[in-house]
Amino acid sequence: MIKLEKVTKEFASEAGKFTALKPNDIHIRKGEFIAIMGPSGSGKSTLLQLIGGLDLPSSGSITVDGVKLNDLNEKERTLFRRTKVGFVFQNYQLLPMMTVAENVALSLAANKTPKAEMNSRVISLLQDVNLEDKQRNFPSQLSGGQQQRVAIARALAMKPRLILADEPTGNLDRKNGEDVLQLLSRLNKEEQMTIVMVTHDRQAAKKADRIILIRDGEVVQGGVEGEDLL
Numbered sequence: 185m186i187k188l189e190k191v192t193k194e195f196a197s198e199a200g201k202f203t204a205l206k207p208n209d210i211h212i213r214k215g216e217f218i219a220i221m222g223p224s225g226s227g228k229s230t231l232l233q234l235i236g237g238l239d240l241p242s243s244g245s246i247t248v249d250g251v252k253l254n255d256l257n258e259k260e261r262t263l264f265r266r267t268k269v270g271f272v273f274q275n276y277q278l279l280p281m282m283t284v285a286e287n288v289a290l291s292l293a294a295n296k297t298p299k300a301e302m303n304s305r306v307i308s309l310l311q312d313v314n315l316e317d318k319q320r321n322f323p324s325q326l327s328g329g330q331q332q333r334v335a336i337a338r339a340l341a342m343k344p345r346l347i348l349a350d351e352p353t354g355n356l357d358r359k360n361g362e363d364v365l366q367l368l369s370r371l372n373k374e375e376q377m378t379i380v381m382v383t384h385d386r387q388a389a390k391k392a393d394r395i396i397l398i399r400d401g402e403v404v405q406g407g408v409e410g411e412d413l414l
C-alpha cells in the first residue's frame with residue numbers, strides 16, 4: 185500500500201539546509217493500522233505530509249496505492265489527495281461558517297457529485313459516525329470529539345482506502361479520544377482501511393498493529409514489518 189525508499193526531506197533555514205528526514209525506508213501493507221511515534225520535532229508530521237502528497241521529498245521515492253507520487257504533477261497530486269487519501273488533523277480543520285453536512289459534502293461537491301447522490305452519501309457518512317442528528321449544526325455547537333467524528337466522516341467521503349491522521353486525539357479528553365480511536369479501529373477492522381496515525385499517546389498507539397518510531401528524522405524501529413517491534 186505504502187512504500188518509501190530512501191526518502192529524505194530538507195527544509196531551507198536561515199542557517200542553511202535543515203534535514204528533517206534522513207534516508208528512510210518504510211513499508212506499510214494494505215489494511216494495516218500504523219502508529220507513528222517519536223519526540224517533538226522528530227519528523228512525524230513531515231512524514232505524514234509526504235505520504236499524503238501534501239509535500240514532495242527532497243530525494244527517494246514514495247509509492248501509495250500503486251501511484252508513484254514523485255511522478256505526479258501538481259494537478260495530479262491534488263486529485264490523488266482528494267480521491268485516495270482521507271486526512272484527519274488534531275484541530276479538526278472544519279469550516280466554521282458551514283454546517284456539519286456542508287463540511288462533510290466538501291470534497292463531493294469539489295468532485296461535482298450530483299446533488300441527490302451527495303445528500304444521501306452525506307447522511308450515510310454521518311450515520312456511520314453516529315452524528316446524523318447534528319447535520320444542520322455548526323462545528324462550534326459540537327464537542328471536540330463530535331467535531332473530530334465529523335472530520336472523519338468528511339475524510340471518508342471519497343471512499344479513500346487510506347486514512348492519515350495527525351494526532352487525532354491530541355485535543356480530546358480520554359472519553360472523546362477513546363470514541364475517535366474506536367471509530368478508526370472499526371474502519372480498519374471492518375472496512376480494511378489502511379490507517380497511519382501520528383500520536384504521542386501510548387494508549388492510542390496500542391490500537392495499532394505496528395508502531396513506527398522516529399528519532400531525529402530517522403526511523404529507528406518498525407519501518408518494515410518483521411523488523412524490531414516495540
Ligand SMILES: Nc1ncnc2c1ncn2[C@@H]1O[C@H](COP(=O)(O)OP(=O)(O)OP(=O)(O)O)[C@@H](O)[C@H]1O
Pocket residue numbers: 195196202204222223224225226227228229230231
Ligand atoms: N515547512 C517547514 N519549514 C522548515 N522547517 C520545517 C518545516 N516543517 C517542519 N520543519 C522542521 O522539521 C522538523 C520536523 O518537524 P515535524 O513537524 O515533522 O515534527 P513532529 O515530529 O511532527 O513534531 P511534533 O510532535 O512537535 O508535532 C522540525 O525541526 C521542524 O521545525
